[in-house]
Amino acid sequence: MKTFGYKQSNSDHTLFLNRRKGKLTALIIYVDDMIVIGDDQEEAKKLEDYLSSEFKMKDLGGLKYFPGIELARSEEGIFLSQRKYVLDSLTEIGMLAWKPADTLMEQNRKLGEYLNQVPANKETYQRLDGRLMYLSCTHPDIAYAVSVVSQFMHSPSEAHMNVVYRILSYLKSTRGKGIMFSNNGHLEVLGYTDADWAGSITDRRSISGYFTFVGGNLVTWRSKKQKIVARSSAEAEYRGMAQGICEMLWLCNLLKDLGFKPKQAMNLSCDNKASIDIAHVQSSSTLQTQTC
Known part of the structure; x- marks a missing residue:
């Protein structure tokens, strides 16, 4: 891909990007499957021909099914x-x-x-x-x-x-339920975090959770046990906020690679007042992180 003029994203090493005449072509790989997307049809055809010359591949047309994930398009968006x-x-x-x-x-x-x-x-x-x-x-x-x-x-x-x-x-x-992506006219990045203090009865470690929105659409989420034992609920929540911040910074860098650099502050929400106060003491812009 690099030989063909594509740039590998530092945020996601399976993502390759090419910009030409103000248009973008992106290729993302999952094991031996790939998706090509963009607004440059001519470049997409060139990429397909180049890849076909390197190894055997089959064009399945418009994306409808990708290893276990079904995709449906409508006027409302992509489901x-x-x-x-x-x-x-x-x-x-x-x-x-x-x-x-x-x-x-x-x-x-x-x-x-x-x-x-x-x-x-x-x-x-x-x-x-x-x-x-x-x-x-x-x-x-x-x-x-x-x-x-x-x-x-x-x-x-x-x-x-x-x-x-x-x-x-x-x-x-709930087998018919899923995720809807719609065009809401903006690319605002929002994050929400939470944590349960000493949620594990085995080792007394807390479990953090976060989810993030881009343009009003849910894009990432995670629930994971923290690496150390928190001494208070405030500490557990604060560590959860730190994980949420890392995720939002990653999203910021990924959007920047795609050419959609956020133009406003990214907001992170937490329901623990003590953690928020600690964050404000350490930095006046903790809950509204600076854009990349």
């Missing part, structure tokens, strides 16, 4: 879902006839290591957990639950497997 992937996952493990669940987990349910319980099949557990991780691409609502069950892949028990089944049952009732 991403994984309906077929959900159904295939349920069929594989014989859950297609199971009753759908309305919720992901029991309220306030905390999972730990249960040495006195019957061990679950590790290979099956890890395979299902991997599928759930991929389903998180269009289901941000399962991100927290998946991050919880992923902590026990080394030694799953019956209780952990039951939660995995519960998540899959929930996905059966």
Whole structure:
């Protein structure tokens, strides 16, 4: 790609960009599949011919399906879902006839290591957990639950497997849902963070979560256990804010590579007053980070 005049993005090394006469052509790679997008049809055709001369490839036309992700276009925007992937996952493990669940987990349910319980099949557990991780691409609502069950892949028990089944049952009732991307007339970047203090009953570490919007569209989200034990809820929330800031700076650099540098401050929201006060003391612009 570099030989052909494309520039590799520093924000995402699978993304290659080419600008010509004010137009942009982008190619992004996932294993041995790729997507070409842009407003320069002539350059896109040249790229296709060049790649075809280097190795065997097949043009599948307009993007409708990309490894497990379905794409539909309408006047309202672009809709991403994984309906077929959900159904295939349920069929594989014989859950297609199971009753759908309305919720992901029991309220306030905390999972730990249960040495006195019957061990679950590790290979099956890890395979299902991997599928759930991929389903998180269009289901941000399962991100927290998946991050919880992923902590026990080394030694799953019956209780952990039951939660995995519960998540899959929930996905059966929400299989048609997904993510909508619409043109809202702006590219404002917003971030939201949260954390639960000492949420893990195993090691007392907290779990942080964040999600970000670009132009009014949800683009990234994550739920992950923090690396150290926080001594207070304020510390846990503050560390969560730091992770959110890192994500927003990454988004800023990616937008800059694409030629859409944010023109205004990026706003980060947090619901912990103590953490916000600490941030303001350290920097007067913490919650409105400077644009790149």
